[in-house]
Amino acid sequence: MLLFAVKRLLYVLPIALGVSVICFMLVYLAPGDPASALIPDNTPPAIAAQIREAYGFDKPVPVQYLRWLSRVLAGDLGTSTSTRRPVLSEVLPAMLNTFKLAGGAILIACIAGIALGAAGAYRGGRLSDRAIGAVGIAGISVPPYWLGMVLIVVFSVNLGILPATGMGEQQTLGDQLRHLVLPTLTLAVVPAGIIARSVRSAVGEILQQEFVQTLHANGLPPARVFLHVARNAAPPALAVLGLEFARLLGGSILVETVFSWPGSGFLLNSAIFSRDLPVVQGTVLALAMFFVVTNVIVDLLQMAFDPRFKRARAAVARR
């Protein structure tokens, strides 16, 4: 078990390195060379060359990468070309805002998804199961940016009970929460559908196993049997949950745009349109790294929770 954990942790390194290479190369994908974004038009060639040298653009690309990497590892993601502030100080608060959104969304998705999925599995094959299945498919099919607009139409325009955009005044908690409702709900729908579907199949599979029948036959009350089922269905559900949370952070860009929520997606979008490449690069790198780390944590948690892992460990210990 420990060996597996160490292996899994070591495996992160090459992936993280690869991710950093792609983020670094992003800048080189852009039309024109990366220095041209820094150099205003009709700059005298001599000064342009000076700028190039100052930023290290005259060096070969691998050397530039290593220099960039060492700066990134020291916590320096460069300077925003539009605000002249360090990229890190732009990305961190934005990510924090996205965290609030994604955290709330995953909480809702988790409750709704697990409830729907488990209910569907227990009603296996009946009409209610199929109806829940259809709700799940609708959940994963809906374009979140459109759903956000519909919710604004219903709750802000027609009913006028919830604010449509922005984060609200920073001072009052109640106002902030009110601003959170619609974007969080919008963001929650797709992961709720995905979680419902995977919980449905995980629980359905376990309900068919013989040990469940045995428990029933031994006279265990259904609620206690459910505990056993839940324990066995938890690891795969947990895996999906973690993955979806990480995906929300990267995927909230469309929803943030609809609700003008000042999160990392909103930042990325505006950076793209102001051609602020350092911010684009920094945001993508931060989000991708978070995704990688979350995946590892999910794997390790899954391992810790999975009864089969424990049983295997106990078997090894007995020998």
Added chain:
Amino acid sequence: MTDRALELAAPETPRSWVRRPASYWGGVATRLARDPVTLICAAILLAIVLVVIFAPLIGLDDPYQQSVVRRLKPPGTPGHLLGTDELGRDLLARLVYGGRTSLLMGFLPVLIATLVGGTLGIVAGYAGGLINTAVMRTIDVFYAFPSVLLAVAISGVLGGGVRNGLLALTLVFIPSIARVSESITMHVSTQDFVDAARATGAYPHQILIGHVLKNVVAPILVFASSLISISIVIAAGLSFLGLGVAPPIPEWGLMLSTLRPAIYVAPLNAVLPGVMIFVTSMCFNMMSDGFRNAMDVKA
């Protein structure tokens, strides 16, 4: 000449008084025919695709014809069945013509990614060893990005536009298709019948085409079909952000974005393009689920 010796006469099949077991595809067809939901979704999609293809023939308004006086007319206005958009253009015509772009942008990346990713995955899964490690670890790096983030980042940095959007989406789907293809191929090529073929002296290409490919194509296609709806939603999302199709070309995501300010005055018009995205994406998902069940794919 030596090969001739192996060509034994095929044993005469007895006239079947016992009913022959239906072929695999026959079974799939029977199961599909008994699944009304999948059939209905397929019919809706077929209708949408036909209307979109034959758009110039069904007597729609010009989707580019603007009019200042007819802006944001509600659905049901005479002459404009679904109303008009923020520049007075006929919404029905724009939705139909927009479907051409949206469906194409949703479908094409999955098609290309299936060809590229499927090939990579099958080769990696069949070859194993160093090739597998090289291909799959590279794929893992791309898989380490959330898909929407990767699509937005690539198409954004490249500068938007249809071509860059298609490129970004294709790159997003290659890793997941390659991963699934690899694991299916691995599973199939370790089955007994492959070993049996190898033991009887079949050439690698014969095994690859006759035994492995035949058994992996269907599950890969089922998986790919489940990506079409995601692709449609993300493609329209790119245009919604202003990274895909450029105005005035009609496209569902872009229409949704330009109509967004109108949600306060004409909410019904504003949400219509999204309804189209939702319906097509949902039908594709339902159909993909139906095929998965009918083909009994576990992946």
